[in-house]
Amino acid sequence: MTAATAGASVAPAPASEPERGGWRRLAITAAFLSPALVFLGAFVVYPIVYTVVRSLFDRAGGQFVGFENYVTMFTNDTTFTAIRNNVLWVIVAPAACTILGLIFAVLLEKLKWKTAFRLIIFMPMAISMLAAGVIFRGLFQENPNLGAVNAAIVGVQGWFGDAANYPGAQPREGTGIVADRGIISSEQTVQPGAIQNFALTGVRQGELPEEATDAVAVESAGDSEISGTVFLDVIRGGGGTNGEIEEGKSGLPGIRVDAVAPDGSIAGFATTGAGGEYTIEGLTAGESYTVALPAANFDEGGQGVSWLSASFINAVVILSYIWIWAGFAMVMIASGLSAMDRSLQEAARMDGASEWKVFTKITVPLLAPVLIVVIVTLIINVLKIFDLVYVIPPGASKPAANVIAVEMWTQSFGGGNNQGLGSALAILLLILVLPSMIMNVRRFRQEKAR
Numbered sequence: 001m002t003a004a005t006a007g008a009s010v011a012p013a014p015a016s017e018p019e020r021g022g023w024r025r026l027a028i029t030a031a032f033l034s035p036a037l038v039f040l041g042a043f044v045v046y047p048i049v050y051t052v053v054r055s056l057f058d059r060a061g062g063q064f065v066g067f068e069n070y071v072t073m074f075t076n077d078t079t080f081t082a083i084r085n086n087v088l089w090v091i092v093a094p095a096a097c098t099i100l101g102l103i104f105a106v107l108l109e110k111l112k113w114k115t116a117f118r119l120i121i122f123m124p125m126a127i128s129m130l131a132a133g134v135i136f137r138g139l140f141q142e143n144p145n146l147g148a149v150n151a152a153i154v155g156v157q158g159w160f161g162d163a164a165n166y167p168g169a170q171p172r173e174g175t176g177i178v179a180d181r182g183i184i185s186s187e188q189t190v191q192p193g194a195i196q197n198f199a200l201t202g203v204r205q206g207e208l209p210e211e212a213t214d215a216v217a218v219e220s221a222g223d224s225e226i227s228g229t230v231f232l233d234v235i236r237g238g239g240g241t242n243g244e245i246e247e248g249k250s251g252l253p254g255i256r257v258d259a260v261a262p263d264g265s266i267a268g269f270a271t272t273g274a275g276g277e278y279t280i281e282g283l284t285a286g287e288s289y290t291v292a293l294p295a296a297n298f299d300e301g302g303q304g305v306s307w308l309s310a311s312f313i314n315a316v317v318i319l320s321y322i323w324i325w326a327g328f329a330m331v332m333i334a335s336g337l338s339a340m341d342r343s344l345q346e347a348a349r350m351d352g353a354s355e356w357k358v359f360t361k362i363t364v365p366l367l368a369p370v371l372i373v374v375i376v377t378l379i380i381n382v383l384k385i386f387d388l389v390y391v392i393p394p395g396a397s398k399p400a401a402n403v404i405a406v407e408m409w410t411q412s413f414g415g416g417n418n419q420g421l422g423s424a425l426a427i428l429l430l431i432l433v434l435p436s437m438i439m440n441v442r443r444f445r446q447e448k449a450r
């Protein structure tokens with residue numbers, strides 16, 4: 001072997017083509033990924049790290065306090081209420097949305113007007129959470145003239161009510177009648193055979209029932225009766241004599257009139273007619289009675305429910321969330337139903353299984369993967385709920401409806417000026433969301449592996 005040959009044999013071999021190609025691919029990959037990595041680092045990793053560090057300092061950020069903010073988070077009444085409400089949200093809202101979505105998805109297969117039904121249920125998803133909050137706050141206003149829900153309740157109460165209501169009615173002074181704790185009664189006791197009129201004021205002519213006519217004067221009563229007239233002692237435009245039944249004065253129909261015995265029991269009662277006239281029958285001759293108009297005649301009538309009070313506010317806010325997100329659950333579950341193998345259902349029906357058995361034993365188990373994805377997604381969503389809780393509750397009810405996201409914002413930027421506690425709440429929210437996110441990612445990977 002010559003020297004030239006020996007020297008050539010120990011010279012380094014040039015890089016192979018595959019090795020050069022690997023480095024080139026790595027460089028290209030890094031070039032494409034670097035903008036995304038920089039973005040994630042700046043807008044995800046850095047904020048999380050900074051929030052963790054900030055949660056260990058006081059409200060001003062100048063003094064290290066360790067885990068004091070975390071202790072405060074679980075001992076402060078306001079933050080504890082927020083955590084408790086989040087637990088309520090996680091238990092109720094995802095389950096309710098999923099159940100309704102499952103029912104709607106199954107109904108879609110039975111209906112002829114599928115498109116219209118799907119549009120109606122899914123339409124709330126097209127509305128922003130802020131707008132939905134404004135809608136529900138208006139719907140559940142306590143004043144029946146503003147809130148549609150209470151307007152419906154008051155309408156039903158009025159439909160089934162058997163007594164007229166004349167709020168603000170007062171006795172005319174000097175006519176022998178008095179008012180006590182809402183009850184208008186005769187100043188002196190009355191015996192059967194007597195006439196007891198009630199001249200009232202404080203009722204607007206425009207608020208009288210349609211059946212009201214001019215007051216009818218009762219001339220006489222039987223030996224076991226007390227009669228009289230309940231009338232509005234006002235003439236439109238003025239004039240007339242106080243306490244007298246005259247032309248132009250209206251009777252007050254639908255008012256209950258009681259004859260109260262000396263022992264306080266109701267000996268008899270009657271309801272006034274269109275002209276305000278009444279006759280209480282079946283009384284004992286010679287006995288003395290107090291003739292009274294119960295306070296129920298003069299209350300405000302049905303006023304609905306204080307839906308936006310602290311007692312009901314969480315139910316209203318959760319209901320608004322279900323109204324929005326039930327459509328999302330329906331679409332997800334309907335897509336799972338469309339991809340499901342129907343042969344098992346048909347086989348079960350041929351074997352004599354009822355529709356309920358087919359639904360519970362076959363349809364639901366086959367939809368389990370989709371149902372889990374829907375529930376987990378909704379859990380992540382409700383843990384971060386902010387808009388509805390911020391918009392719907394009025395000022396007095398906000399503490400009762402508080403959740404972690406709203407409390408975090410309030411402590412950090414909404415007047416609390418305590419970014420240490422706000423950062424601790426943000427970390428708590430991240431810790432609560434992470435398990436659901438990890439579960440979703442794993443399920444997506446399992447579905448992809450199949």
